[in-house]
Amino acid sequence: MTGPSSFEWLSDLDEARKMAQEQGKLVLLDFFSPT
């Protein structure tokens, strides 16, 4: 399948919500633990 093998995560939920509104998408919020 063509397409990105990686992608950038935003760190600002408000920015993500704004982009989702503009692009007609949903937000995927991932709470993660680095360790």
Add this chain to the structure above:
Amino acid sequence: MGAVTYPEASVAETITRRFVPVQVNTQDGSGTEIIARYRQVWTPDLRVLGPDGFEYHAWNGYLPPYEFLPRLLVSQAHALLRQARDVDAAKVLDDVLRRFPSSHAAPEAAYYLAVARYRHSHQPEDLLGNWERLRHLYPGSVWRLKQSMVE
């Protein structure tokens, strides 16, 4: 998830095409307000939100790519159903069953595909006929149990 699941090309493509992805670090103090807002308690913790911040769906726990992708798509379908986009939800669920028929998310997809089709058509056969398909394909699943009142 970052080491195995997210780098997978099909996962990355689906996320970037359908979602705006955002991560919150639960350990460095930067996400305290969001952690409290969404009452996060464990990781991995994935939420599907609308642009207004409304939480449409959520799940916990690591999943490898071949389970994460159908789980993600079913969660998207839940959001579409709750937005009254029944036809769009049915397309996503049908895609899950076609591409990932043996995944853990597949029985749930079969259950809600019946719901999505019925909500669109208002024809009982769309609900009952598709639930019959669920009974045939996933007889031991909890989703079969959830429709067992019609058997």
